[in-house]
């Protein structure tokens with residue numbers, strides 16, 4: 002009898018879903034850590050009995066290991082550095098399961114085709130004007146009408162990006178993404194409950210998909226480019242420039258926050274980068290906001306964050322049944338639950 006397919010990359014994903022080290026897993030299945038390591042590196046293949054034991058301990062269906070893997074991604078965690086490593090790996094593993102779901106949905110013709118323009122920035126030295134132009138180009142290419150973006154998550158989903166929300170359990174966690182070539186995954190925190198911030202985070206991740214692709218993220222310049230893209234995408238210069246105050250005009254800024262659905266912090270930063278506000282006016286505003294505790298909790302709440310629907314709709318359909326049979330039920334439920342509760 003043929004040995005069933007064993008996709009080594011899935012062992013690490015399954016292990017990280019339950020937060021076990023190679024050594025801990027080895028103990029639980031009665032093997033040596035070296036054996037686990039060899040299964041993950043591809044140096045050795047587990048017997049069908051061992052696959053059954055691994056699947057029982059890791060609480061994934063045995064069929065999980067047989068599913069093809071085209072890519073895996075390490076993921077870059079912008080603000081997750083202070084998150085426990087195990088939590089970070091678990092979030093990344095869940096994002097891989099979300100990707101599996103998206104592929105199953107796409108195969109059932111229930112996921113939009115991937116259509117994010119790839120426009121690499123010219124490098125770390127790219128001018129801010131160049132970044133503004135790239136953001137404008139993506140808006141134009143997608144036919145986004147002038148004015149505020151109605152729903153950033155919906156826009157990403159409509160262009161084939163997988164978006165999920167997870168409780169990322171950290172005070173400084175924002176978002177991360179895995180740049181799969183077919184359907185990239187963007188993970189947004191579900192524990193912040195801040196619509197403005199979440200919209201900015203989603204757009205920041207879009208920036209990486211457009212400009213940085215597989216490149217290493219996390220370099221200061223790359224992060225500033227993604228921030229600049231997000232600001233330009235959400236607040237196009239030619240539309241927002243004349244609307245922004247030149248003084249610390251809070252009523253005006255509150256009104257703009259409501260209209261554009263972005264944070265006061267983003268508006269102030271935009272006023273500075275577009276030279277509407279002088280450096281000293283900007284600093285006065287930031288200081289005043291900070292003194293009022295607005296850096297933690299801004300006034301003018303915008304309501305609940307946007308929530309993803311694509312995977313949820315797929316999971317609600319019978320077309321998801323084959324995928325449910327090989328994916329870990331609890332993780333699939335977590336993905337669906339965080340999606341609705343966000």
Ligand SMILES: [Zn+2]
Pocket residue numbers: 079205209218219223224227
């Ligand atoms: Zn980033």
